[in-house]
Amino acid sequence: MKKSMFLSIAQNDFCVVLGLGKTGESIIEYLDRKKIKVCGMDSRISPPCIKRLKKSFADVFYCLGKIDDDLLEKCSLIITSPGFEYGNIKKKYGEKLISDIELFSNEVKTPVIAVTGTNGKSTVSALIKLVLESAGFNVALGGNFGRPALDLLKEKTLDYLILELSSFQLENTYSLQPFIGVITNISEDHLDRHLSFFRYKQIKEKLFEWSTNIVVCRDEQWSSKYCEAETAKTFSINKPSEIGFGIIEKCNKKYFGFDERLLFSVEDIKIFGEHNWLNVLAVLAAVSNCTKLDACMFGEIKKFKGLPHRSEFVSKIKGITFINDSKATNVGAAIAAMNSFFSNRKGVLIAGGLFKGGNIWQFAKAIEQFCHSVVLIGSCAEKIESTLSDSVFCKTASSLRGAVQEAAFLAKAGDTVLLSPASSSLDMFTNYEQRGDVFKQAVSQWGQNG
Numbered sequence: 013m014k015k016s017m018f019l020s021i022a023q024n025d026f027c028v029v030l031g032l033g034k035t036g037e038s039i040i041e042y043l044d045r046k047k048i049k050v051c052g053m054d055s056r057i058s059p060p061c062i063k064r065l066k067k068s069f070a071d072v073f074y075c076l077g078k079i080d081d082d083l084l085e086k087c088s089l090i091i092t093s094p095g096f097e098y099g100n101i102k103k104k105y106g107e108k109l110i111s112d113i114e115l116f117s118n119e120v121k122t123p124v125i126a127v128t129g130t131n132g133k134s135t136v137s138a139l140i141k142l143v144l145e146s147a148g149f150n151v152a153l154g155g156n157f158g159r160p161a162l163d164l165l166k167e168k169t170l171d172y173l174i175l176e177l178s179s180f181q182l183e184n185t186y187s188l189q190p191f192i193g194v195i196t197n198i199s200e201d202h203l204d205r206h207l208s209f210f211r212y213k214q215i216k217e218k219l220f221e222w223s224t225n226i227v228v229c230r231d232e233q234w235s236s237k238y239c240e241a242e243t244a245k246t247f248s249i250n251k252p253s254e255i256g257f258g259i260i261e262k263c264n265k266k267y268f269g270f271d272e273r274l275l276f277s278v279e280d281i282k283i284f285g286e287h288n289w290l291n292v293l294a295v296l297a298a299v300s301n302c303t304k305l306d307a308c309m310f311g312e313i314k315k316f317k318g319l320p321h322r323s324e325f326v327s328k329i330k331g332i333t334f335i336n337d338s339k340a341t342n343v344g345a346a347i348a349a350m351n352s353f354f355s356n357r358k359g360v361l362i363a364g365g366l367f368k369g370g371n372i373w374q375f376a377k378a379i380e381q382f383c384h385s386v387v388l389i390g391s392c393a394e395k396i397e398s399t400l401s402d403s404v405f406c407k408t409a410s411s412l413r414g415a416v417q418e419a420a421f422l423a424k425a426g427d428t429v430l431l432s433p434a435s436s437s438l439d440m441f442t443n444y445e446q447r448g449d450v451f452k453q454a455v456s457q458w459g460q461n462g
Contacts, residue, residue, distance in 0.1 A: 025049065025086065025087065025088055026048070026049035026050060026051055026086075026087055026088065027043065027048060027049070027050060027051070027087050027088050027089035027090065027091060028050075028051045028052075028053050028083055028084060028087045028089075028090045028091070029043070029050060029051070029052050029053065029091050029092075029093075030053055030054070030090060030091070030092040030093060030096045030098060030101070031053075031054055031059070031092060031093030031094075031095055031096030032052050032053075032054040032056075032059035032060070032061050032062055032065060032074075032076075032093075033059060033060050033061055033093055033095060034060075034061065034160055035093040035094060035095075035112055035160045036052065036054070036059075036061065036093045036096075037061045037064070037065055037160075038112065038160035038161075038162045038163050039091050039093070039112050039115065039160075039162060040052055040065060040069055040072060041068075041069070041162070042112075042115060042162040042165075043091075044069055044071075044072070050069075050072045050073075051072070051073045051074070051075060051083055051087065052065060052069075052072050052073070052074045052075070053074075053075040053076075053079065053080065053083065053084075054074075054075075054076055054077075054096075055077065055078065055079055056076065056077065057076050057077040058076070059076070062074065062076070079101070081104075084101065084104075084105055085105075087108070088108065089108050089110065090105055090108055090109045090110070091109075091110055091111065091112060091114075091115065092109060092110075092111060092180075092184060093112070094111070094112075094156060094178050094180040094181045095180070097205065098180075098184075099205060102184075109184055110184050110185070110186070111180070111181045111182075111183075111184035111185050112160060112161055112162055112181070113155065113161055113175070113177065113181045113182075113184075113185040113188060114184065114185045114186055114187060114188075115162060116161040116162055116164070116165065116175075116188075117185065117186075117187040117188040117189070118187055119165055120164075120165065120173065122167075122170045122171070122172065122173045123171070123172050123173070123190075123191035123192075124172070124173050124174075124175055124188070124189075124190040124191055124192075125140060125172055125173070125174045125175070125190065125191060125192045125194070125298060125302075126174075126175045126177055126188065126190035126192070126193050126194065126219055126223065127140070127174065127175065127176050127177065127194040127196070127298075128176070128177045128178070128179070128182060128193075128194070128195055128196070128216055128219050129194070129195050129196030129197050129198065129216070130196070130197055130198050130199045130200075130201045130216075130342060130344055130345070131196065131197055131199070131287065131340075131342070131344055131345045131348065132196040132197065132287065132288075132290065132291045132294070133156075133157070133176050133177075133194075133196050134156075134157045134176055134319055134322070134339075135283070135288070135291045135318065135319055135322060136194060136196055136291050136294050136295055136298070137153055137155075137157055137158075137174050137175075137176040138153065138157070138316075138319060139291065139292070139295040139313060139316055140174055140295050140298055140299060141153045141174050142312050142313075142316060143295060143299050143309045143312050143313060144171075144172060144299060144302060144303075146308050146309055146311070146312040147299075147302075147303050147306075147308065147309060149171040149172060149302070149303075150169055150170050150171050151170060151171060151172045151173070151174060152164050152167050152170055152173055152174070153173075153174040153175075153176070154173075154174075154175060154176075155174075155175035155176045155177055155181065156175075156176040156177055156178040156181060157176040158176070161175055172191070172302065175190075177219070179201075179202055179206065179212055179215045179216060180202075180205070182215050182216065182218055182219060183206075183215045185218075188222050189222055189223075189224070190219070190222060190223045190224070191223070191224050191225065191301075192223060192224070192225045192226070192227060192298055192301050192302075193219040193220055193222065193223025193225070193226050193227070194219075194226075194227040194294055194297075194298050195216060195217070195219060195220065195226075195227070195228060195229070195235075196229065196290070196291065196294055197229055197232060197290070197344070198212075198213050198216050198217075198232060198234060199342065199343070199344035199370075200212070200342065200343060200344065200369060200370035200371060201341075201342040201343075201344070201368060201369070201370060202342075202368055202369070204367075204368045204369050205368075213234060217234070220238055223243075224243060225243045225244075225245065225301045226238060226241060226243055226244050226245070227244075227245050227246075227247070227294055227297045227298045227301075228244055228245075228246055228247075229246070229247055229248065229290065229294070230246045230247065230248040230250075230253065230256065230258075231248050231249055231250070231290075239253075245257070245297040245298070245300060245301060246297070247290065247293035247294055247296070247297045248293070249286060249289060249290055249293075251269075252269050252270060252271055252272075254271060255271060256270070256271070256297070257269065257270050257293045257296050257297045257300075258293065259278065259289060259293075260272070260274055262274065265277060265279070266278045266279075268289070268292060268293060268296065270296070270300075270305075275296070275305070275310060276310045276313075276314065280310075280314045281313060281314055281316070282314070282315070282316060282317050282318070283316060283317070283318040283323065284323055284352055284353070285323060285348065285349070285351070285352025285353070286348075286351065286352065287348040287349075287351075287352065288318075288323070288352075292313055295313065296313075319339075320336075320445070320448065321336055321337070321338040321339045321444060321445060321447075321448035322337060322339045322340075323335060323337050323349060323352065323353075324336040324337070324448070326451070326452050326455050327455055327456065327459060329420075329455070329458070329459040330425060331424075331425030331426055331427075332420060332423045332424075332425065332426075332427055332428070332429060333427070333428045333429070334428075334429050334431075334451075334455045335349075335353055335428060335429070335430045335431065335432075336431050336448045336451050336452055337349045337430060337431055337432040338431055338433065338437065338444045338445070338447045338448030338451060339444050339448070340432040340433060340434060341365075341368065341433065341434070341435060341436050341437070341444060342368060342370055342434060343370035343371055343372070343374060343375045343434050344370070345432070345434070346361075346363060346375065346378075346432040346433065346434035347374070347375065347378045347434075349430060349432040350378055350379070350381075350382040350383065350430065350432065351378075351382065353428050353430050354382035354383060354428065354430070355382070357426065357427070357428075358382060358383055358384040358427075359382070359383060359384070359423070359427045359428040359429065359430060360383065360384070360385045360386070360387065360419045360422050360423045360427060360428070360429045360430070361379060361382075361383045361385075361386045361387070361430050361432060362386075362387045362388075362389065362412070362415045362416070362419050362429065362430065362431045362432075362433070362451075363375075363379075363386060363387075363388055363389075363396065363431075363432060363433050363434050363435070364388040364389040364390040364391075364392050364393045364396060364433055364434075364435055365389065365390035365391070365392065365433045365434075365435030365436055365437050365438075365439055365440060365447075366390060366391055366392065366435055366436040366437070366438050366439040367391070367392035367395065367396075367434075367435045367436075368435065368436050370434070372395065372396065372399055373399055375396070375399075375434055376396065376399035376400050376401075379400060379404055380400065380401060380403050380404050383404055384404065384405065384422075385404065385405040385406070385407070385419070385422040385423075386400070386404055386405070386406050386407075387406075387407045387408070387409055387415045387418045387419045387422070388406065388407070388408045388409070388415075389408070389409050389410075389411070389412055389415050389433075389440070390433070390435060390439050390440055391439045392435055393408045394408075405422065407422070411440075412431075412440070412447065412450050412451055412454060413450065413453075413454040413457070415454075416429075416451065416454035416455055416458055417454075417458060420455075420458050429455075431447075431448070431451045433447070
């Protein structure tokens with residue numbers, strides 16, 4: 013798909029925007045400024061932004077509660093929101109289906125730092141922004157995290173634009189040319205929509221094909237062909253390569269390092285776990301493409317307390333620590349959390365929801381390794397339970413509040429109760445944020461009543 017295709021739609025009939033949430037609203041606003049006729053389409057009868065959209069863009073035709081094939085057939089272009097399940101539409105109308113990022117790509121003049129990966133991309137994106145700001149750069153963050161990408165085009169005096177990108181945005185993007193492309197990691201996720209890990213990985217790797225400079229983890233099985241590229245900055249949980257970032261051990265202490273240079277101790281940061289060491293290393297590698305690293309930047313990283321719902325400390329009650337990792341919606345993220353919080357002492361896991369695919373046997377093995385008990389919720393509870401051996405005590409709960417009560421009962425003083433579902437929240441909640449908030453409320457309520 014070429015730039016000229018987008019430019020031609022102004023002379024044609026109309027285009028369809030799929031999904032009327034935050035991103036869909038930004039697309040309609042953008043097209044309205046371009047004087048392009050729009051149809052807003054959503055399978056939901058009352059999508060979240062519809063009242064505001066109808067008030068702000070009264071001339072737009074809204075097709076709600078169904079997918080209208082006749083409109084899709086007649087339109088010039090289809091722009092999809094990342095959360096919209098466009099699979100069947102792509103099969104039929106793939107030649108005219110694009111993402112909001114493709115629209116963004118045709119207009120952006122500011123250098124783009126694009127971040128993708130299965131896990132850690134929001135933390136990495138947020139930290140890059142904080143570190144660059146501490147160095148005096150004017151930056152903005154959006155895409156899959158924060159503001160919709162098209163809204164960022166309104167900013168006129170930026171040094172860098174940071175985009176977090178999901179596989180759904182990347183799949184329907186063709187013209188993006190980032191100054192830096194970062195892939196944090198790739199493991200099985202969204203197989204319910206991409207159908208195979210090969211296809212999912214292929215979509216993620218597109219970012220490296222487009223980027224002037226790349227940031228790649230040397231520990232990933234798929235990454236070796238990129239690590240030797242002239243434009244690559246590498247990072248690893250192990251000792252750094254000659255011109256890469258990694259962990260250096262000296263006098264029984266571990267440090268973030270570049271080449272043979274010690275930067276600062278891993279004990280200095282406030283975010284917990286080896287997966288966050290990798291996130292910090294990815295940030296250092298990305299920022300080093302923009303400016304020289306210094307103590308001020310390191311200080312910003314040390315102060316960072318993490319994002320909500322990502323390995324978030326909730327409370328310590330009766331000697332039991334409660335951790336909210338609701339954002340762990342896939343197997344890889346949940347295993348990383350268990351490895352971080354249960355490596356020294358087995359604990360209690362709360363998991364389950366709408367399973368998105370992935371290696372459930374690997375997940376079960378990790379539960380057996382790290383947990384003495386697990387409480388399961390959601391539509392995949394029975395599926396997970398069927399894979400577990402008798403070495404771990406397993407309970408099911410009909411609600412997250414009930415799961416917290418069960419987990420607190422099973423935990424002993426000194427234990428950690430970890431919500432790390434390895435599943436989407438959409439069978440029980442609006443999103444992972446609501447799930448995390450309910451968990452925190454349930455913990456607080458148990459503390460008051462217990």
